[in-house]
Amino acid sequence: MTMRWLRSTLVAAAAWSMAAAQDAEFTETPSEYAIGTLARAPGCSLADFCRLARNDLSGQTEIYYPDSPEFEEATTRWSNVGAPIANITVVPAVESDVTKLVRIANNCNIPFLAYNGRHGALTTLGQMTWGIAIDLRSLSGVTISSDGKTATVLGGTNSKVLIDALWSAGKQAVTGTCECVSYMGPGLGGGHGWLQGHHGLIADQWVSAKIVTADGQLRTINSNSDLWWAVKGAGHNFGIVTSVTIKIFPIVKTNWAITTLMYTGDKVQALYQAANDHLLKNGTQPFYIIQEGVTAVDTTYTAPFIALGPISVSNNTGTYKDVSSWVGISLDGPPCQKTGAANPRFPLYLEQYNPSAMATLYNAFKDGTNSSSPFATSLFMFEGYSMQGVKAINAASTAYAFRENNLLTAPLVQYTPGSAALDAQAKAFGNQLRNILHAGSGRSQKHTYVNYAYGDETKQETYGHESWRSSKLLQLKDKYDPQRVFNFYAPAA
The missing domain is CATH 3.30.465.10 (Uridine Diphospho-n-acetylenolpyruvylglucosamine Reductase; domain 3)
Known part of the structure; x- marks a missing residue:
């Protein structure tokens, strides 16, 4: 079961990332000089770092500077709020290059940040105000x-x-x-x-x-x-x-099937009560309603939702490789495009839905994303994956702490970055939505997902509330x- 509001449409998503640009002292080539003259570490300059890197790293390693299209491509991020700033991007060619980069950066007392897809929207990344970005793209296989x-x-x-x-x-x-x-x-x-x-x-x-x-x-x-x-x-x-x-x-099972249902806003409470009654069942069954091993989703799962009177119902069938495209998160889908938008999320785990809180949430989301709002293109993700395998693992055996939860929710407040005041408004709106769900959960403590985190969550809210953790x-x-x-x-x- 996976859901996403785009207004009142229901669907899904996922994510993570890092990187950007600034300066140092350099006099060798125009590209290198363009790094600038502002940033200098107590240990050595960024120019020194580059010389050391060239001497020590494998010949296939690439180094990009801020005036190059390669640097631009390598530092463009999915979300542009609280972005880290890098002066140089290094693309290591082999595993040993990574160890050397870390040693050189440490010796020069230069901050560094490694990344893959640049999908993280966490504002703590912005605490990197200069340094080296390590792009792992070449270590693929x-x-x-x-x-x-x-x-x-x-x-x-x-x-x-x-x-x-x-x-x-x-x-x-x-x-x-x-x-x-x-x-x-x-x-x-x-x-x-x-x-x-x-x-x-x-x-x-x-x-x-x-x-x-x-x-x-x-x-x-x-x-x-x-x-x-x-x-x-x-x-x-x-x-x-x-x-x-x-x-x-x-x-074992190549066939997958999906049923997508859309409803008007007056069905919110009934819809999420039905999700509690017919889908969660203590976390053992994963609208979108997606089912493995069938050519059509079993009516056992769809009938209660059809009975609510959706405004549309569509079905699709294919293989596991089709599922991401069905829910709009394939390579050509919106979450895979870097458009310059800010995309902060405000995650919260739940055990089940509170239908009354969901109605309040729907109205708050609708009001906050009206056509005149800077957040008009925002969406709300409700993800309900099957949980048997997750709960079968001893919770104490990993730093991941929240195995008892059945649902992952997160407003994604999307907007065009413009000012610190707009960022603060987005933060307030996202937390307003998250807090409505939290109040409806009856819990005193928030459980959040680090890969969707905004950056204002406490360590306990991210990594578990037990003191031993x-x-x-x-x-x-x-x-x-x-x-x-x-x-x-x-x-x-």
Whole structure:
């Protein structure tokens, strides 16, 4: 079950990212000089960094400067609010380049930020006001093991590449739902996906990983490492994952089907009561209503919603590879386009819907996105994935903390960036919507999803409210990243 309001339309989505531009001292070529003269670290200048990088990195590594179209392309982000600023973008060609980049940046005392698809909308990224962007795009590829039970995925691989590579071999794995988003980014925050009902979250599939930690070491970690717990849910805080070996599975059911229903606003309470009564069922059944292994969604699931009198009903059938296009998140879909918009989200997990709160929410959303509003193109995501596989994993075994929740909700406040006042207005609107849902949940504590986070969430709201979780994250952060060089994406400690 996945839903999205675009006004009163119901649909789905997913995401993550980083990067931008500024300055340093340089005198070698026009392109290099264009970096500027403003930023200088206590250790060495950005010019020094570039010289060291050229001498030490592999010949295929690319370095882009702000006056180049390559730099522009590499730093354009899906969401442009609270954006990080980079002076130089480096595209490492091989895994060893990443370790060298981290060491050089540390020695020069220059901030750095690694990224894949640049889909993150987290405002804490804006705390990077200068430094080096490390674009992992060249570290892309999938290698299936000889026994067909695992695959090794390079750190810059996007979901579509992984899905297609496995599908052609008769295999599949839990990935993010949006085709253009990296595989690794969502996984570092836990990672939801269509197949999680069978197998658990993206991170639950990991067997081992290679990660460059803050000291510039390339470590191979698995369940025997204390870092393993942290990487699976708070991984953005602990290093740059250059590859991960994951569990993969035979394709058992190739057919998938979807039913899409649209309603008028007066049906809101009845609609979400029906979702509670007929779809959630303690989290065991994933309108869009999407079903695996059939050519048409079973009427057991659709009949209660047809009875509510939708204004339209449409059906489609195909394979797993068609699902993202059905819900508008394929490579050519809107979430995969970087248009210059600001796209902050305000996530909240729920156990079930409060129909009365949903009616209040609908009216607030409708009023806030009227045709004269700067937020008129905003949408609201309601994602209800099958949860059996997620709940089957011991919650204490990963930094991802919120396995008991059945629903992931998030307003996406979309607008054209213009001023700090407009950003503040968007933040207030997004939190107004989130707080309506929270009040209706009856909970005293908010549970939020780090991969959708806005940036004003507390550490407990992002990584779990149990005191032992906070203590463990702090202990591991002090051990592996005492200087907090990985602290731009939802700092955990």
